[in-house]
Amino acid sequence: MSGFVDLIAEAKASGNFQGLVDNIPYHAYLGIRVYEENGALIAVLPGNEKIIGNPVVPAIHGGVIGAFLETTAILHLMWSGQTLHVPKTITVTVDYMRSAAVIDTYAKATITKLGSRVANVRARAWQDDPERPVAAVNANFLIQPADDG
């Protein structure tokens, strides 16, 4: 069990979360990348044909956008050092604002409320213009604060 926990600790110590992202098969499958910008963690979902949900428009599958936002929220919680273990998702609500073109999608999260057991996190995804979000999530996670780890 210690392998993954060590990986999280290592990522936090180095500030490089890409190793953690790549270690999760589904993240690697989607090709998710992360980087820091102005003190915030930005996640990138590369656009490609295998994530198309509507070939007519074409548009990225909404489930993938939801999954990407949930992932961004989880990575943000770990990146911000609020939990040593992978947070467990309790609820996720996804709002879809616009069709997501099959290009790179970016996402950023903020922690709305951090309790001793539950964290409420919001994340927003955009493509060309950060002011024109394609979707947003509001999610609750079960966390184990870093102190307990």
Add this chain to the structure above:
Amino acid sequence: MADRPTTRPSKGPKDGPSNPTRAVFSSPIPHVSELGIELVEAGDGRGLMRLPWRLDLVGNPETGVLHGGVVTTLIDSVCGMACLTALEKPQPIVTLDLRIDYLRPATPKRDIFAAAEAYKVTRQVVFVRATAYQDGPEDLVAAAVGTFMLSGRLGLRPVAEASS
């Protein structure tokens, strides 16, 4: 899901030759095929899909549990299917919102099923509820509610469109 998913006739009273959804079923959704999601049955405002476990979709490499996001995609897809089969005439639909409650981690190496029901259709909005389960419909992994807008003219994300 294969390019032409097999459909079983629904037991619903309104199902019949006039059911307009066959064209929809025959339009493959690339990402749904990619994930290996299969359509088990659909008709009369209901849908049932199956997602076989796969290593590259795992969210926790220590336990082998599938990523919650994969369940999100499964549920979004089956909700869309339930909506399409609830409509009198085929028309594009877009997801407005989707809330998912994760009740327990899905057991690794076992199929996940998702069943959805469009329980209210209005002129512009379809209301859907769905569950994801493994051993039986009572063995819940996740529960969800979603709303879908009819027609893509609001510029929202289209889920599927009937081919004419």
